[in-house]
Amino acid sequence: MEKKYNAYENALEVLRGAAEQAGYKHDEYVTLEYPERELKVSVPVVMDDGSVQVFEGYRVQHSSLRGPCKGGIRFHKDSDIEEVKALALWMTMKCAVANIPYGGAKGAVKVDPAKLSRGELQRLTRRYTAMVLPLIGPEKDIPAPDVNTNAETMGLIMDTYSMLKGYTVPGVVTGKPVEIGGSLGRSEATGRGVMITAMQLMKKLGMQPENTRAAVQGFGNVGSAAADLLAKQGVKICALSDVSGGIYCADGLDVSKVRAFIAAEKGRFLKDYTIDDVRHITNEELLEADVDLLIPAALENQITAENAGKIRAKYIVEAANGPTSVEADAILTQRGITVVPDILANAGGVVVSYFEWVQNIQSLMWEEKEVNRHLKEIMVRAFEEVWTICKEKQVTMRMAAYMSALKRLITAKHFRPIFP
Ligand code: NAD
Numbered sequence: 001m002e003k004k005y006n007a008y009e010n011a012l013e014v015l016r017g018a019a020e021q022a023g024y025k026h027d028e029y030v031t032l033e034y035p036e037r038e039l040k041v042s043v044p045v046v047m048d049d050g051s052v053q054v055f056e057g058y059r060v061q062h063s064s065l066r067g068p069c070k071g072g073i074r075f076h077k078d079s080d081i082e083e084v085k086a087l088a089l090w091m092t093m094k095c096a097v098a099n100i101p102y103g104g105a106k107g108a109v110k111v112d113p114a115k116l117s118r119g120e121l122q123r124l125t126r127r128y129t130a131m132v133l134p135l136i137g138p139e140k141d142i143p144a145p146d147v148n149t150n151a152e153t154m155g156l157i158m159d160t161y162s163m164l165k166g167y168t169v170p171g172v173v174t175g176k177p178v179e180i181g182g183s184l185g186r187s188e189a190t191g192r193g194v195m196i197t198a199m200q201l202m203k204k205l206g207m208q209p210e211n212t213r214a215a216v217q218g219f220g221n222v223g224s225a226a227a228d229l230l231a232k233q234g235v236k237i238c239a240l241s242d243v244s245g246g247i248y249c250a251d252g253l254d255v256s257k258v259r260a261f262i263a264a265e266k267g268r269f270l271k272d273y274t275i276d277d278v279r280h281i282t283n284e285e286l287l288e289a290d291v292d293l294l295i296p297a298a299l300e301n302q303i304t305a306e307n308a309g310k311i312r313a314k315y316i317v318e319a320a321n322g323p324t325s326v327e328a329d330a331i332l333t334q335r336g337i338t339v340v341p342d343i344l345a346n347a348g349g350v351v352v353s354y355f356e357w358v359q360n361i362q363s364l365m366w367e368e369k370e371v372n373r374h375l376k377e378i379m380v381r382a383f384e385e386v387w388t389i390c391k392e393k394q395v396t397m398r399m400a401a402y403m404s405a406l407k408r409l410i411t412a413k414h415f416r417p418i419f420p
Contacts, residue, residue, distance in 0.1 A: 005301045005325060007086035013326050015089065018402030021395060028410050031418070032092070035085050036069075037061040041131035043109060045124045048117050055124060059107040059132040061141055062088035065412050068139055069105035070095060070350060072146030072175075073128075073153070075121075076299075079108035083300065087146075090321050091350070094343040096405035098382050100354045105141050107132065113148045125153055129160040136161065138171030138361070144353050145175040145221065147299065151187065155180055171360035174353035183356035185371035186349075191225020192372065193348015194319045196379040197340055198226075198293065199233060201315060204387065209234035213252075213291040215313070217241050217283060218298030219270060222319050222346065224259050226295055231255040239281065239289045243298075244269035246286040247278040288312060296323035303328045311337065318342040333396055341398040343405065344386055351378050 012033060019029045043055040058081050061069040071091040074084075084106045092104030109128055113121055135141050145154055154173040158180065161172045170181030178184060185192070202212060212235045216227040219242040227237045236252035247253065247270050254276065261275065262268050271280065287294065287302065288310045296302050297319035303311065308324075308331035316332070317340045318324065324332070324339065332339055355371055382404075390400035 005304075006082055007300050007322055008082045008089070010301075010322065010326050011086040011089045014329075014398065014402060015093075015406075018399050019406055021393075021399055022403045022406060024406065024410060028413070029406060031065075031413065032063065032089070032406075032409060035060050035062045035088055036064060037135065038081065038085065039132060039135055040081060041128070043124060043128050043131055045120055045127060047120055055109050055111045057107070057109040057128045057131060058084045059105065059135050059141070060084045060088040061103070061105045061135065063092040063103040063409070064140070065092075065409060065416060066096060066103055067101035068103065069141040070102040070144070070353065071105035071107070072144045072349075073107040073109075073149050073157075074146040075109050075111050075113045075148040075153075077110065077112040079110045084108045086300070087321055090343055092409070093402060093405040094347045094350055096408040097343050097386065097401050098347040098351050098378055099408065100351060100378070102142075102350070102354065105143075106146075107143055108146075122156060125156045126160045129157045130164065133161065133164060136172060138169060138357070142171070142353070142357060143173050144349070147220070150221065151175055151177045151182060154182075171357050174356040175349075176356070181356075181360050183352055183359055183371060184366065184368035185375070186352045186356055187221065188225040188229070189352030189371075189375060190222045190319070190346050190349030191227075192229055192375060193351065193379050194222065194226035194295065194297070194317060194345055195229035195233065196348065196376055197345045197383055198230060198235075198295070198317045200380060200383045200387075201317065201338070201340055205315075207292070210236075212236065212293055213238045214293040214295060215239035215286050215289040215291045216295045216297055216319075217246075217286050217302060218296065218320060219258075219262065220297070222349070223295070223297030224255075224262070226297060226319050228255045228259055235293070238291055239286045240270060241281070241283050241286040241298075242270045244271035246270060246281040246283060247273055248281045248285070248289065249276065249278050253278065293317065296320045299323070301325055303332070305331065308332055309335070314338065316340070317345045319346050321346065329396075329398065339396065339398060341401045344382055344397070344401045347382065348375055348379060351375055
């Protein structure tokens, strides 16, 4: 029986497992077991009917060891401090795997954004920004989009921060609209990174994209871009799902068409997609679909001890953060299923966020092909480093990715020993 899922406990277990396997002494990594700072805020919002509702918000800075803290902001009804702590720790690991000069952070507001009007959401975003203002800034902690937040949200955070400072500060967030300092290529960057990683894996294993069938759970920013870009590489995307359920077509779905359908009207979900010869499936069915490659791109804890034994895909590329529980991971390993871990597979977003921040600091703009070229270089290099550790040490890709990150973090700690 699986114990009650706690994202942070899950994250710590993996971190400790990797540190022990790599032979580090506890003193060398103990600071990574604790977030540097946790801030919990109350976010009052005047609702459209004149009443006041107070939402709980968080910002956690896990580590600033390798550079300013970096991590997204999520709006979700189930968010809590434990989830945000885990997401912040994963950001530290991700930035270290990708070898970009950042630490890790994350933020959230416990809210179901679908229940708020546009005006209410704007006021929520601005007040949350004001409440976390002491922590954020281009030199210390830089938010970005995550679940249920987007470029528009980032624009509002940037504007609120700038208004309170008295001058425009584009570098306080990444993932902004291009018109106000966002980077070309950022909106698809996480999905593109997932595609690059999946293609690298297929290359290593001698798999042909045309003969590869995939299922993607989650059709938001990350899942839809990853599915589209993989389809453009020739991979057959047989199943897609979102919070409403999924669609399936054994011959492969027309992902661009599905994307256009969803984007055409606010509030459209995959359950509404009745064009073409698609079969409607549940999220459980999607995870257990008869495909080669499974890409979870929704939320944490989707592959659990309950369903890990039923997964038919031989390869999993984790586009979401923390989609696999520790118990499920052990089952997948035992079944010989290769998992490309989140901290490697979805690093494309933070890599292009880094490019955006660099462009903001230098007040210049890169061409999209330059962004994509540098993204590919960094993703391929990180993949190769992890693959090498995996083969040399005979460990899973997850352990290898953590070992790669830990080596950089522990070396950094050596040069920045405990103060005072
Ligand atoms: P999003 O809000 O754009 O999309 C989330 C998608 O998941 C939506 O399609 C939603 O309907 C679906 N979903 C929600 N609950 C579901 C459920 N129970 N079953 C199936 N589908 C469900 O969010 P996103 O930005 O695409 O983020 C998705 C994942 O990727 C998260 O784990 C996030 O932390 C991670 N991630 C995002 C970025 C980024 O740049 N946005 C970067 C790295 C990692």
